Amino acid sequence: MLNILGKRYLFFALSLLIIIPGLVIIAVYGLPLSIDFKGGSLVEVEMSEDNAPTTQQIVEIYDQNDIVDAQVQTSDQNGVILFLIRSSSLTQEQYSMIIDEIRSGFDQNLVERRFDTVGPSISRSVTQRALLAIGIAALAVIVYITFAFRGIKHAFRYGVCAIIAMMHDILVVVSIGAIGSRLFGWQMDSLFLTALLTVIGFSTQDKIVVFDRIRENEPVLRKVPFEKLVNHSIVQSLQRSINTQLMTVEFLLLSLALFGGTTLREMSIILLIGLLSGTYSSIFIAAPILVVWENREWRTWFGRTGTA
């Protein structure tokens, strides 16, 4: 039978390989937060390729209206150029002035797609509250799993391991977001928060399904060492994990990433990786940590170098 658990430290290392670069980027450049979380204005307009201004020209128009920190991002799609302009907060008047100037100077048929302004106080409180909600939900999951697994030994550990694996998934998503911010100019906005919530929901649900197999096998395979029991259980539910993952992630989300609008593309890619991580961490993080805990392996971590 496939021995997944034997290579558990290899899988932990693989996860760190994805998480650490993102954390380094965050440590150096800070979280790439959008205006949703730090306040400011976001303007999205569409112009035809022939009449579009350069980003420099847009920055100059902003400058003339006393906004000196405009950042312009463009994307080109079939002859239409999409401009995403981020800056400190614009008033309604400043916004109208700027749009009028771009319109009269460049493209008469400019399409206003989006104009968001978020004050600093509201963005701060929304972020704090969303984090608080996630924290309380995580506690509730630990309590619930401890209750649902009360029939077997150390039920509490299953809840804690599910949450550790969930935090792993959050870190993967945040890390991917940070890497994306350096490579493609992504920002963590409210859709990013939505993606994060989705990953959290999926992650705990998947952990419970995988743990359920251990719960089912435990009374039957009482004599078998814990590590073998867990390995046996994950291998048994492997086919289901792969198929569910294929259904939810690869098929539904890949099509969303490929065919969904520009608003959704970034979100679908993050969801794709996040949900993949959700399935991965059930098998390669949550279950192995159960075994590490059972064997109290940390006692040998610093004593000798050999990993199991």
Place this chain on the structure above:
Amino acid sequence: MRNRSLRLFLILLILIVVVIIDFPVLTNLKKSIFGRQLNPNLGLDLRGGMQVVMQAPEGYQITQETLEAPSTILENRSNALGVSEVVFQVAGDNYIVGEFPGLENIGEVIDVIKQTGMLEFVDVGNDFLPPGTIIQTDFGQPVSGESADDEAEPAPLDLGQSDIAPQEDPVAKVYHTVITGGDLASVSVLPPQAPGEGYSVQFTLTSEAAQIFGDHTRNNVGKLLAIVLDKEIISTPVISQAITTGEGAISGQGESAYSFDDANNLRVTLFYGSLPVALEIAESRVVGPTLGQESLQKSLIAGAIGFAIVTLFMLIYYRAPGFVAILSILIFGLITFALYLAIPVTLTLPGIAGFLLSVGSALDANILQFERLKEELRNGRTLVQAVDLGWRRAWPSIRDSNLATIITSGILFWFGSTFGATIVKGFALTLALGVAISVFTALFVTRTFLSLLVTPLEKSDKEFWFGI
């Protein structure tokens, strides 16, 4: 067997009800049952429009209750301006969220609705104050402008006395308010009385206020009486004689003469009452109709393509049970959509994400059953035993995993609505609904349909029909 027929009958019944709700047939019947048309309720991010979040300035002690009144006033004002389908809601304990579907040019609407609209007639004695001056009165505190003190104590919301001592500087001096906008009985717009003049707003006072106003004007003939809106001087007419009829008019002078729109906006502001607090715009979002439609259309196309691939995979991999799963997912979709319409649920992008996740969990519930079913068949069980055992083995994991998700989304929903995090709320609602329905379809629909397969396929080639 009778049990199964009963279940089939129930499934059919549910299907008929949800199909009637989902599809635009029998509109009259729907209207008579639900009391309204059942149209999909799209959020602003999908249909385009504008959202503003308003907040009382720092220092005000605001509770949910004190925001109910302004929220209603704002809605009335917007409706009176001819903006339709506007919704204002109190979010959390210090925000009001206003949603204007389909509206793009919002500058003017915002200007009107965010005015507190507090009209005062102020006794300024002999001080002539030019229009535009911000003054302090003994009615509340200054609302905005240069004279507003950032470190002021929390201002009283009601008729509290200002505790700032009067000074010689006319701007810092506290003047006495004779009557306020709350004393108006009716307000109307008057066309220009002479060429070159602007529109004006005519008002009638309640009889009590007319009495006070009459007394004041009688005792102060020759003095100045300032008309003040939101602590800003509109005009400072001289009291030429006692006004006892309780009628009067407000008009802008010179450059600030009112157009019809100006006058009408002022009428709306005055008539629908003044806000007890000044509101600041904390956040505004405008989604153009193109972006909204594009998001909706493309997600629908992407969803259809994704579902087609899922169908194909389920049929190839799980064969007969795969077909059952697709039927079950379709019924899941129909029930979910019917609930969205009936509740109604406003669909936003986060909401769609919640729905997608619940589709995933509905598929998972099917896959869990089928994997167990195949295991049991491989172990040499008969089809009847395998269907039954497969279900019994899969059920605890379906139950516990989905219950955990429902608990999580319940907490997220509660937080979302208590603290005004609308994204979290929209996501949690569709997720919880979807997951609950997915448990129902797995428990009821998939299992019933699977048991229907038993008799015809008992003697067939199980390797082929079940993809072992």
